[in-house]
Amino acid sequence: MAVIDRLRIFYRRIHRNSLTAIFRSPVYSLSLYRPTPKALNFAPKPTVTGNQIRGEGILSGQFNFGEIGELTSIDPWVADHPNNEVTNALHTFEWLKDVSAISDIDMAKRRIRSLVNDWMLLNSKWSAPAWEGPVLAARIAIWLEYYDIYFAKSSRALRTRLLRQIVIQLVHLNRSFKFELESTERFIALKALIYGAICLPNKEKKLRYFIRKLENEIELQILADGGHFSRSPFKQKVALQTLIDIRRVLIEAQNPVPDSLQQAIDRMAPMLRFFRHQDGGLALFNGSREEDAKSIDSTLIQADTRGPPPRSARDSGFERLLSGRLLVLADTGAPARPFCGGGAHAGTLSIEVSVGQERMVVNCGAAIDSEPAWQMAQRMTAAHSTLSVEDRNSSEILKNGDIGRSARIITYSRQDTETELCFEASHDGYRPLFGLEHSRKVEVLRNAEGVKGTEIISTPGEFRFAFRFHLHPLVAVSLAQGGSSAILRLKKGGGWRFHASGADMQIEDSIYLGSGKPKRTNQIVLTGCINDGSMVVEWSIEPMS
Numbered sequence: 001m002a003v004i005d006r007l008r009i010f011y012r013r014i015h016r017n018s019l020t021a022i023f024r025s026p027v028y029s030l031s032l033y034r035p036t037p038k039a040l041n042f043a044p045k046p047t048v049t050g051n052q053i054r055g056e057g058i059l060s061g062q063f064n065f066g067e068i069g070e071l072t073s074i075d076p077w078v079a080d081h082p083n084n085e086v087t088n089a090l091h092t093f094e095w096l097k098d099v100s101a102i103s104d105i106d107m108a109k110r111r112i113r114s115l116v117n118d119w120m121l122l123n124s125k126w127s128a129p130a131w132e133g134p135v136l137a138a139r140i141a142i143w144l145e146y147y148d149i150y151f152a153k154s155s156r157a158l159r160t161r162l163l164r165q166i167v168i169q170l171v172h173l174n175r176s177f178k179f180e181l182e183s184t185e186r187f188i189a190l191k192a193l194i195y196g197a198i199c200l201p202n203k204e205k206k207l208r209y210f211i212r213k214l215e216n217e218i219e220l221q222i223l224a225d226g227g228h229f230s231r232s233p234f235k236q237k238v239a240l241q242t243l244i245d246i247r248r249v250l251i252e253a254q255n256p257v258p259d260s261l262q263q264a265i266d267r268m269a270p271m272l273r274f275f276r277h278q279d280g281g282l283a284l285f286n287g288s289r290e291e292d293a294k295s296i297d298s299t300l301i302q303a304d305t306r307g308p309p310p311r312s313a314r315d316s317g318f319e320r321l322l323s324g325r326l327l328v329l330a331d332t333g334a335p336a337r338p339f340c341g342g343g344a345h346a347g348t349l350s351i352e353v354s355v356g357q358e359r360m361v362v363n364c365g366a367a368i369d370s371e372p373a374w375q376m377a378q379r380m381t382a383a384h385s386t387l388s389v390e391d392r393n394s395s396e397i398l399k400n401g402d403i404g405r406s407a408r409i410i411t412y413s414r415q416d417t418e419t420e421l422c423f424e425a426s427h428d429g430y431r432p433l434f435g436l437e438h439s440r441k442v443e444v445l446r447n448a449e450g451v452k453g454t455e456i457i458s459t460p461g462e463f464r465f466a467f468r469f470h471l472h473p474l475v476a477v478s479l480a481q482g483g484s485s486a487i488l489r490l491k492k493g494g495g496w497r498f499h500a501s502g503a504d505m506q507i508e509d510s511i512y513l514g515s516g517k518p519k520r521t522n523q524i525v526l527t528g529c530i531n532d533g534s535m536v537v538e539w540s541i542e543p544m545s
Helices: 003-024 026-031 052-059 084-092 105-123 133-145 156-180 184-199 204-221 233-252 259-274 293-303 373-377
Strands: 062-064 070-072 318-323 326-331 351-355 358-362 387-389 409-416 420-427 437-445 451-471 476-480 485-490 494-501 504-512 519-543
Touching: 003 026, 003 156, 052 062, 052 105, 062 084, 070 084, 084 133, 105 156, 133 156, 133 184, 156 184, 184 204, 184 233, 204 233, 204 259, 233 259, 233 293, 259 293, 318 420, 318 437, 326 437, 358 485, 451 504, 476 504, 485 504
Parallel strands: none
Antiparallel strands: 062 070, 318 326, 326 351, 351 358, 358 451, 387 451, 409 420, 420 437, 437 451, 451 519, 476 485, 485 494, 494 519, 504 519
């Protein structure tokens, strides 16, 4: 990590700790006061349809957040929460969309008004996590989107309290924007700030100011190929959906859409398609989980941008090789810098392979917040389908979650012919530790289904290496031909043979975190020892006849 990044991280940590003490003080609450408007000038219309079953559960105190967890309590603000992600989800109020899906609208209004009123009684002053930037910003946007449905005809006392809270929370969000937020959090905050400037009276100058900040963030975060600078497929989706929401509300309120915003959406939508496997879910790079395919479909429909995914995303550092049923996605870039969002994985040159709608070779993925034991393990090189040397990471993962010593891509090429799709890249992540470089070449055959890989390791020393190929939990695997190959069986995609030369093959246990929860699976591991020179390991995945 560059010295300047270390200094910035140190300064930001000190600053955040100092600000927390300030935010807790009674004087700070007084400084947030602004006149409370009597009504809104405008209220955005929600566009996402919620889950009726979940909504009906919330009426009786059952909050179901899917894989991240659930909570049963009539009074969720004072109940014990199972994990931080459930706590954050509660305080964002994004579950309002589920309650809006139920048929008994009068009962929904009573329940929502009660929950919001109770929240304001307990959280009217700064507290964590309710007032932390991303949570606060998401809540403001949701309250404004559902204001007409739930609050416009509520009691004057409730409307006044709610509008007062929206105003003071917007003041705090604007103040903390520079110091507390990074990466996609800034887009989420700007969405709330722009909503507020559109909805509250006499905020035209503020709107122009926040639009300029949005344009600056787009220039900083969205790369030329449309990828997000975090290099995370999940954050790609979050950023795209947030920009789409901002565009929608600007149009609804009859405000012009900046060219930079529209152009960013047009570039980002094909890149979100780029990161999808054929089952509709996302590839597991840099903290991503599969995510819900319907939600991804919805984002792409709202983007209203046609065009296929790019074959190569050089600015983002990824490759996509698709031929027939076979799809290979590869990470051919260096880990993102800390201020691109944190959580980067040490998975340089890792690959994922799918056959039709079935995943075959995967990376391990990312655990939900309730599984802290996996937070570090999921980011290690060994959790990815790539080379690891002496059980060390190709990029250094620091205890605070940032990347220290980082792999760099030193050679790269993409060559597609009539017979194959091919990329070749190398990185120097192990050079500082072992004087070692790794080159990976992957070919997807056009005329006959199959994937071929060539790995070259160069070093002046003697070191143990392991090439890992983590398998999806639904893939059955067994060794064959005396251990020189393995048989992979997919439920729909039939049998496939994994063959390798230049290394010993074993089958070992692995963990899959594609849904956020650990699932047992297997991995194929090619191991060996290189001694002062270059070594070539070749492998292939081909259908069984």
